[in-house]
Amino acid sequence: MADSSWGLPEPTAKTRKGQATERLFLDAARRVFARDGYLNAKLSDIALEAGKSSGSFYNYFDSKQAVLTALAEDFNAELLELAAAPYRRGVPAQEALFEAVGAFWSTYKRRLPELAGVFQASMTDEAFAERWRAIRAQGITSIAEGIRVAQAEGYAPGLDPLLAASALASMIEHFCYVWQAQGGDAVDVEIDDEKAVRTLWTLWCHAVFWRQEDDTGAGQLGLGRTGDAPRAEG
Amino acid sequence: MADSSWGLPEPTAKTRKGQATERLFLDAARRVFARDGYLNAKLSDIALEAGKSSGSFYNYFDSKQAVLTALAEDFNAELLELAAAPYRRGVPAQEALFEAVGAFWSTYKRRLPELAGVFQASMTDEAFAERWRAIRAQGITSIAEGIRVAQAEGYAPGLDPLLAASALASMIEHFCYVWQAQGGDAVDVEIDDEKAVRTLWTLWCHAVFWRQEDDTGAGQLGLGRTGDAPRAEG
């Protein structure tokens, strides 16, 4: 909860008033990021939006990047929690997955400003990108764990769990970004939350929950086992 | 070949010398984008790298963004061509897909500087993002066409071809970006070109080439038909 280890002045907000102000700045930052994008956001605008002086900002955060980091960690904590919940409840894997995908989609939507900000910051600042990769790695690891569980039940033999997890995370993350932050691809299609989630879930499900002997085209072509794939030319 | 309609001074480099200089700038831009990223790239560095003056640059391009556009269109033309080739040769769908994925991976790698640049520019400049979505839409449409063909053969019933295509494009595009431009996710996994391509291809294949009656967990759970999925709360 914004108690990140980076970029925040040591104790941060000792009094109740201070804590309120810190939250004021966090919320203001989200709104300004949403409106102008992280890279274009001006600190002075954040302060204005918070109804505070720009100098006050630095009592709580070391830099614009530090607020973003705080928001990003908040987001990540929430997401991990939401995505893990259904699994903890012992719901069957695919139902859990459906919930998790739905949670991602809606959390992403709610947290759009910080997410878009994270992407932008990662593009210009290698150090920030590094941090974000570390955060993102937690999610990847969770997904990979899910794949391993499926594999233990005979699904998706030969698939590299971590690499597949990385690819699936890319899919869901970037799809959310394109449709929520950028207005979607320029193709003729109607989209609503349910349809989006269902599409992602369907792809994901079948990408993972398949068996060797499945009567897929892959099987017919003798390409069913991953190892039999044609050579990649790289 | 840099014959974009935007951002290039009308006739573009008539003389032989002029054409040489234009190429000099394009190549220099790629190198500098690769080194510093598009957003951090300084025009003066591009000129330095090209061995020309920065003023000279404006004889060939209207702006920094214009070089990127030229490079991006070059890339797109090449990619469409490469990805279409196997299908034209009448290769079976999944083999063709494998080739296409491989072509994407290796083209992306070769064109990394401009691709990463495109990402960056899209995140900060809405107008550029718009253009890039138009370009990207061509690829989405192609993928969707492939899905429709598969559906005609009984695969993936109920899947929205365009939305699925958008998601799969997100997967492959972002995965390439993460692993080629950003050094990969911070997880413990070895990666090489073949493994990357195979993983993407495997996921893609099974995400699309499945049938209703497949004995997947999905089937067992009665979730096989897309329409039967639980409600998304988004």
Next chain:
Amino acid sequence: MADSSWGLPEPTAKTRKGQATERLFLDAARRVFARDGYLNAKLSDIALEAGKSSGSFYNYFDSKQAVLTALAEDFNAELLELAAAPYRRGVPAQEALFEAVGAFWSTYKRRLPELAGVFQASMTDEAFAERWRAIRAQGITSIAEGIRVAQAEGYAPGLDPLLAASALASMIEHFCYVWQAQGGDAVDVEIDDEKAVRTLWTLWCHAVFWRQEDDTGAGQLGLGRTGDAPRAEG
């Protein structure tokens, strides 16, 4: 003892607790000045070092400069006292001088933080420089008095006592600064307290305690009498 007329809130710390806090701030200021230099010292750091809030500081001092003034006057009082002591004891002039130089060296060393601070403040703030010159003038006057006494005994005829005193004060002051505050000149020489003091004293002694007829090179060259010096072109 911090009884300056400038910059201290009128009555200054009546209660015992208040006096303790005032001393806390004075000591903390010295440590921070020593560490960061006066100009770079932040009030917040002084407060932190004192274990008090920065607001509390202003119960005792009107400004950052005011603490420095208090410390500087303390220093000056101590120095004048120490330097005068040997003369009062009736010790022969040169022995007294040796003691005085030694006292200056060691006092300067002990009071380094405030001294360096005084220098820094003098560079940026003309008003402060003015005050410091007034304080410094007391020392110059003392030195000049010593020179006049020597001249009464036939030494250093023709030397302007005040100007010479100013020059000798510059020598000792700046030499102390260079070797104690700045780590010394970048030349290959070992230095210890005794050697430093002896060198200063030796130069000072011979600069002042000479007679017209001395068999110096100056005499040989007919330059012995100050008035005979070649013209300065300045």
Next chain:
Amino acid sequence: MADSSWGLPEPTAKTRKGQATERLFLDAARRVFARDGYLNAKLSDIALEAGKSSGSFYNYFDSKQAVLTALAEDFNAELLELAAAPYRRGVPAQEALFEAVGAFWSTYKRRLPELAGVFQASMTDEAFAERWRAIRAQGITSIAEGIRVAQAEGYAPGLDPLLAASALASMIEHFCYVWQAQGGDAVDVEIDDEKAVRTLWTLWCHAVFWRQEDDTGAGQLGLGRTGDAPRAEG
């Protein structure tokens, strides 16, 4: 000549116009330093004074400190040259010294803005102080050499040449600063160039050109030999 290795963009001013502008900035910087002091000088004022835009400044110098460095090196080169000249002409040592002291005084006066700036920068910026000490060391070494020559002729036995040189350099340097930059000590004395130079020279001469058997007070007191001095308490 301002071709310092630090802080200047690589080639600096290729065309004649560029060189003119560079000089414009150097001169403007001197004037502004003289007027406001280095620490208080604003870059925008320097640009204004030069009749150029502030952005233009950075085509020639990396920072405010870089201009100062360039000016300081110019000064040092000039000073070493001027001070060495009389010695090269084979003038007797004390006459040469007189000329050298005079040259220092007048050069310092002419170069006051940069010199005062150097002082200021040295007090606040340790890195700059380091550089300046390296430059200053050249002068100290020269002075020490002069002392060694005098000692070879029997003068000032036992005096440490480098330490004494450091002290004498401090004397002349700080005296110049006090009287030229700060308006002099607050004592009642008239000063003109000749008097200043003569005083410095007289002190310096007798500080160095003395012999053991001189009938000074020191001798009478048995303090003539440096080693016999009372103990410094440090």
Next chain:
DNA sequence: TATGAATGAGATTTCATTCAT
């Protein structure tokens, strides 16, 4: 065509000091 000098708006960050509690 080529050069490189000139532009200038713009935003981040610092920190001594005040003051309500």
Next chain:
DNA sequence: GATGAATGAAATCTCATTCAT
């Protein structure tokens, strides 16, 4: 007496783009 949150003015440096030569 003590606290610490709030203030806000101020100045450096960047860099895409233009234009005279």
